[in-house]
Ligand SMILES: Nc1ncnc2c1ncn2[C@@H]1O[C@H](COP(=O)(O)OP(=O)(O)O)[C@@H](O)[C@H]1O
């Protein structure tokens with residue numbers, strides 16, 4: 001479903017060049033939940049930004065369903081809106097909107113009636129267990145609940161692929177577990193592929209598979225799950 005070949009990325013800071021990715025390859029199957037592991041600074045966010053079409057300035061090739069990724073921002077926007085969803089460490093909900101409004105927001109440009117948009121948002125919020133919180137603003141929700149809203153928002157338009165960058169890093173371990181289980185259950189149910197960056201081995205161990213990044217390269221070293 002998603003494959004990437006020899007991805008390289010340098011950041012330039014004045015005269016300094018930071019090598020973030022040194023040539024990475026991978027293949028991710030439809031409906032798979034893959035953990036992208038590695039210590040801080042290993043290149044996880046850099047790779048996720050490329051796979052999420054947020055960064056188009058890289059070397060190498062990415063294919064989604066056999067089609068090359070666009071290299072122009074204008075083309076990427078349309079694909080991103082239809083086929084991709086995002087979950088971030090800090091939830092990134094809109095504070096003045098209720099849970100249901102936040103979730104319906106990605107459907108704004110969709111040619112659906114307001115009623116249908118609301119129904120879709122409600123359905124997915126029920127799936128993440130927030131049926132009693134539809135009209136709550138983020139400030140009245142716990143971190144775990146906010147992240148559930150963010151997952152619902154990422155899934156409301158039924159994307160092929162969801163990119164999640166450290167989605168449990170701001171949560172206690174109990175909430176983190178719930179979040180992983182929700183992503184796994186919904187991903188498998190809806191056939192959505194998840195690529196999740198994490199430096200938490202407990203979280204990675206619950207994914208279908210992991211890719212281990214070290215210093216911008218894929219490492220075949222096994223992760224010590226109890227570390
Ligand atoms: N915008 C940037 N400008 C310069 N260097 C960056 C930038 N973003 C990331 N880097 C560097 O690239 C490397 C990989 O970073 P990143 O992809 O954020 O790693 P991770 O998400 O695994 O912590 C690090 O050395 C980091 O300092």
Ligand SMILES: [Mg+2]
Pocket residue numbers: 044045046165197
């Ligand atoms: Mg990161």
